[in-house]
Amino acid sequence: MDRRRFANWSLKAGIVAAIAALLPGVVTLRGRSRTSATRGVEPGDRLVFALGGNAGEVITEGSFTQNEAVLAYPEGKSDNHENLAMVCKLDPARVQPPTDMAGTAHGIVAYSAICTHLGCTVRFSEEPMEQAPFPHIHCPCHGAMFDPQHGSTVLGGPAPRPLPQLPIKLNAKGEVIVAGPFSAPIGVKA
Numbered sequence: 358m359d360r361r362r363f364a365n366w367s368l369k370a371g372i373v374a375a376i377a378a379l380l381p382g383v384v385t386l387r388g389r390s391r392t393s394a395t396r397g398v399e400p401g402d403r404l405v406f407a408l409g410g411n412a413g414e415v416i417t418e419g420s421f422t423q424n425e426a427v428l429a430y431p432e433g434k435s436d437n438h439e440n441l442a443m444v445c446k447l448d449p450a451r452v453q454p455p456t457d458m459a460g461t462a463h464g465i466v467a468y469s470a471i472c473t474h475l476g477c478t479v480r481f482s483e484e485p486m487e488q489a490p491f492p493h494i495h496c497p498c499h500g501a502m503f504d505p506q507h508g509s510t511v512l513g514g515p516a517p518r519p520l521p522q523l524p525i526k527l528n529a530k531g532e533v534i535v536a537g538p539f540s541a542p543i544g545v546k547a
């Protein structure tokens with residue numbers, strides 16, 4: 358190998374070695390950022406208000422009255438939109454299967470707030486509406502309607518399946534705590 362070819366070869370080898378040395382760091386950084394951006398709900402997470410003046414505050418049994426609902430995130434995990442949940446306080450006597458009854462507490466039941474049609478954020482009916490059962494959850498995008506008293510069964514519109522339920526329980530302070538994973542994939546995922 359003449360001097361010029363040897364110099365070229367040395368330069369290429371040096372570049373390859375430099376990239377190889379950087380690679381583990383790059384992979385680690387990517388792994389870290391993916392982990393922090395996709396942290397899902399876990400048992401024991403406290404649910405906090407997602408919106409409004411009390412955003413970030415822990416939701417308790419006394420935070421809302423019967424037939425009200427709030428949007429919530431697991432504490433510290435609002436960076437993952439798939440964690441967004443709707444926590445409803447219903448008449449305990451009217452909450453029935455297919456709701457996972459073990460995942461409810463004193464009429465409080467939580468569902469994914471992401472529509473299973475095309476992923477819009479759903480809303481809780483604030484007051485009775487004509488030709489719609491009360492209470493219900495509806496989607497403002499294409500009119501899907503869900504029954505929160507019966508496992509968010511689809512009542513109408515294009516949603517192909519219920520909103521996944523997020524099992525909850527109350528701790529000794531009356532705070533709403535995640536008791537398990539969502540019952541099904543979130544949003545448009547099959």
Ligand code: FES
Pocket residue numbers: 472473474475476477496497498499500501514515516
């Ligand atoms: S995104 Fe909810 S009905 Fe279409």
